[in-house]
Amino acid sequence: MHLNDTKGYKLFRYFNIFVMIMIVVITFVPFINIIAQSFSSERFITAGEVFLIPKGFNVETYKAVLSNDRFWIHYRNTIIYTAVGVAISMFLTTMLAYVLSKPKTRIKGKGFFVGYAVFTMFFAGGIIPTYIVYNNTLNITNTMWSVVFPLALSIYNMLIMKAFFENLPTALEEAAAIDGMSSYGIFMKIVLPLSKPILATMTLFYAVAYWNSWFQAFMFLNDWTLFPVTLFLRNLISGATATGEAAAAEAGSTQIASNVRSVSMFLTVLPIILVYPFVQKYFVSGVMLGSVKE
Incomplete structure (x- = not known):
């Protein structure tokens, strides 16, 4: 009897399907609820009648938020921070991962640098020392730069990319070196073209990290014109700053805070949702190839 035909395997497969469906439901239902609230009116939200389907359909809050100049200033800032940050992060990550993927015979002190990098994953300087250094x-x-630099290099992402580079055929690099190609030429013309899956995966990882980041801006930024949209959203949710209060006021007297928050949250995550389908095919293969060492 084949393994796939056994009762134990079938039970295991059905259990996995059930678990995955539950994970999808737990993840997806709150997002649908946010969308439903964003299109619902105050009366139904206050009564707690909005779950997955909008009630009292309206788009007035969308109009109010989208006409809010501050919202678009913060949105522009987020796009700039994400674009610049991803470029810096990918440069640093690919450079470090490629160097550390070489054998110890070529890179002296490789073990020390890998250990030092891993050490930073578990121990950090703390908030106050970090602020003193930055300020x-x-x-x-x-x-x-106070928003970009803290996320410039993820050791976790670097280790995944390092494992991916280690799995690339060494014969290609050796052949190119025999033909007289420099190390930079090998990296740019051979290694990077073969690394599209992991590059797309890391780009998505970093883009999501920068796009969702608000704590660095909360710590290091005082000028509201530099705030990212996530900090704008945080202020809406907490109601702790003038930015959030002004945005809620501009949303109109017929809307309540939860409606404004739902609209802002949906508009904030929408770009990442739209981008993900285009890199999904690279995402799965990139993570798997970079996480398993042959």
């Missing part, structure tokens, strides 16, 4: 030493507080 007094680097003097980059209240600038774009």
Whole structure:
């Protein structure tokens, strides 16, 4: 009897299907609820009657939020931070991962650098020392770089990319080196073209991280014109700043805070949702190829 025909395997498969369906439901239902609230009126939201289907359909809050100049300023900032941050992060990650993927015979002290990198995943300097360094030493507080630099290099992403580079055929690089190609030429013309899956995966990882980041801006930015849209959303949810209060006021007297928050949350996550389908085919293969060492 084949393994796939056994009762135990069938039970295991059905259990996996059930678990995955539950995960999808748990993940998807709150998002649908947010969309439903964003298109519902105050009376039904206050009464707690809105779940998955909008009631009292209206788009007034969308009009109010989209006509809010501050919202678009923050949205523009987020796009800039994400674009610049992803470019810097991909450069640093690919460079470090490629170097550390080489054998110890070629890279002296490789074990030390890998251990040092992994050490930073578990131990950090803390919020106060970080702020002192950014404010007094680097003097980059209240600038774009205070938002970009903290996320510039993810050791987790670097290790995945390192494993991917280690699985590439070494014969290709050796043949190119025999033909006289430099290390930079090998990296640019051979390694990177073969690494599209992992590059697309890491780009998505970093883009989501930058797009969703708000804590760095909350710590290091004082000028509201530099705030990303996620910090704008945080202010709406907490109601702790003038930005959130002004945005809620501009949404109109017929709408309540939960309706404004739902609209802002949906508009914030929409770009990532639209981008993901285009990189999904690279995402799965990139993670699998970079996570398993042959």
